[in-house]
Amino acid sequence: MSALDRFIDDAAARLELGYRARSVVNVLSGWIASHPLGLDGLAQQFEQAGLGAQFRSWQRPTEPSRPLLASELEHAIGTHALVTMARRTGFPPGTFRVIACELLPGLVALASAARPVRAAAFRPANLPRPRGSTPAPARTVQGLALRGMLWPLAGVALIAFSTWLLLKIRAPHWAPPVITEQRDARLSLHQYGNRLLVQGRLPSEAARRQAWNALTALHGRDTVRGGITLDPATRHPRWLDRLTARIEQLEGDGLLLDFNGDTLRVDTSAMVAARRLEVSRLLRRHFADLQTTGLWGPGLAALAALPAQADATTVVDALNQTTLKFRAGSAVLTGDSTDTVDAVAAALTLLPAGTRIDVAAHTDSNGRADANLLLSQQRAATVVQALQERGVPAAMLVATGHGHQYPIADNRDDAGRARNRRITYAVVAPDSDTRAAESLAWLER
Structure with missing residues (x-):
């Protein structure tokens, strides 16, 4: 067998x-x-x-x-x-x-x-001989x-x-x-005057209609140009529902929004200052999970206006107008903080050698005091590490966590708690280095 x-x-x-x-x-x-x-x-x-x-x-x-x-x-x-x-x-x-x-x-x-x-060859069986003579x-x-x-x-x-x-x-x-590699969904919206140029690729006809109908309903069919191609190999865009729900708030002459997978490129430089700030705030609030570049804010405007030879105090005043955000309960920066960290690092590298800057993190009052103190220290360390990766000398930076002991707003409502969750900057006096080292040693015990 x-x-x-x-x-x-x-x-x-x-x-x-x-x-x-x-x-x-x-x-x-x-x-x-x-x-x-x-x-x-x-x-x-x-x-x-x-x-x-x-x-x-x-x-x-x-x-x-x-x-x-x-x-x-x-x-x-x-x-x-x-x-x-x-x-x-x-x-x-x-x-x-x-x-x-x-x-x-x-x-x-x-x-x-x-x-x-x-395979064995087929052989025909012998035919029986006819009976008879x-x-x-x-x-x-x-x-x-x-x-x-x-x-x-x-x-x-x-x-x-x-x-x-x-x-x-x-x-x-x-x-x-055929196992094809999936591509990122993309949608680019560029408004100039009363016209809108649309380009991109989406995975289904339903997604294409959702985006196209929302845009034409806002701007009119005669003013929307371009097109959206269908690509079944494209991943479903997790930002599409949020975009179409807030499309009426995301418009303005000169605005460019380029969604590409998990990234978002924004250009508001051609918009008026008030509208530029309003759009940036909206994008920070609703698309914080995307790796975003090009957002605007008072801090970035203050840093851009710094003179070439600004002293440490002037630089710190501008830095304290910036906003860095973290994922809830963690020390991970959100995607919309990239531009701010870049701008902060660029300003710090202009300071003279020997300058010491305290990078302090604060939390709201939710949770235990010891847990908030540890979280704030971790967040300050995250910012310091990000700045060092962008060329700021390690000797210039001191990471300090304060927990929720220094609130600047009421912790009983969401708006107040949001203001209390912040990163602040200060010039370190020479005699403060010893106290900072002792504080860090205590946290590491």
Whole structure:
């Protein structure tokens, strides 16, 4: 008994398939053999689907065979292939998926271990001699001639049938699914005068209509130009709902918004100052999770207006007009803080050597005092590290956490708590270094 026959008997008993086990094994074996690149091509297909480790374990007899889920198998070979093979075996597609997951590892192991075996040649069976008396010599010659013609015809028919059967078995049952890398959704809005230029790509017609209808409802169909392409390989934009809900507030002559995946590029430089500030505040409030550049604010305006030779006190006054935000309950800066950190670092690098700047973090009163003190120290350290990464000398900076002990607003409402969560800057007097070191040592205990 061959290894394949033993495998079929085991499948029939273990999976209770009975006589149908041979049909299922034959279909799966034909599918394995049908890949144009053989086992290497099949291995590559599973690798692209993220199942390379499972497939390799099936090919190594010394390694435990890793199981395969039905959903993973469908992802690797495609729904069409599974439905086609299920139809050929007579099983429902759902049942066949489970059976295939059980049998495929063993069949791959057999195919990897076995050498190519040539199919046995078909030989026609001897025809029975007609009963009766011995034919006359003339009839004998005629019968021999007739049989001599029938044998080639039977051979040709048998070869044609076997060739058709072989091609049927080895014909690909599935087209290898194309696993494409997903791209980021993009939407660029540039308003100039009463016209709006729209460009981008979105994953579905529903998303395209959502964006386009919101824009044309606000600006009018005759003033919106450009277009949005459909790309099914594009990830769904998690900012689209927020954008369309607030599109009426995000408009103004000269405004540029460029959403690209998890990033947002803003250009408000052509807008009037009041509108520029209003749009930036709105974007900070509702799109803080995006890595945002180009936002504007009083702090950035003050830093941009600093003279080239500004003293430390003037620089600190401008720095204290800036705003840095953190994710709730953490020391991670939000994406809209990037430009502010860049501007703060640029201003600090202009200060003379030997200047010491205290970077202090404050929290609101929610939570325990010791937890808020630790969080504020971590946030101050995060800002100092970000500034050092942008070229500010480490010797210039001191990180200090104050917790919630120095509020500047009422902690009983959201607006007051938001004001209390802040980063402040101060010039460090020479005799303050010792006290700062002692405070840091106490926190590290």
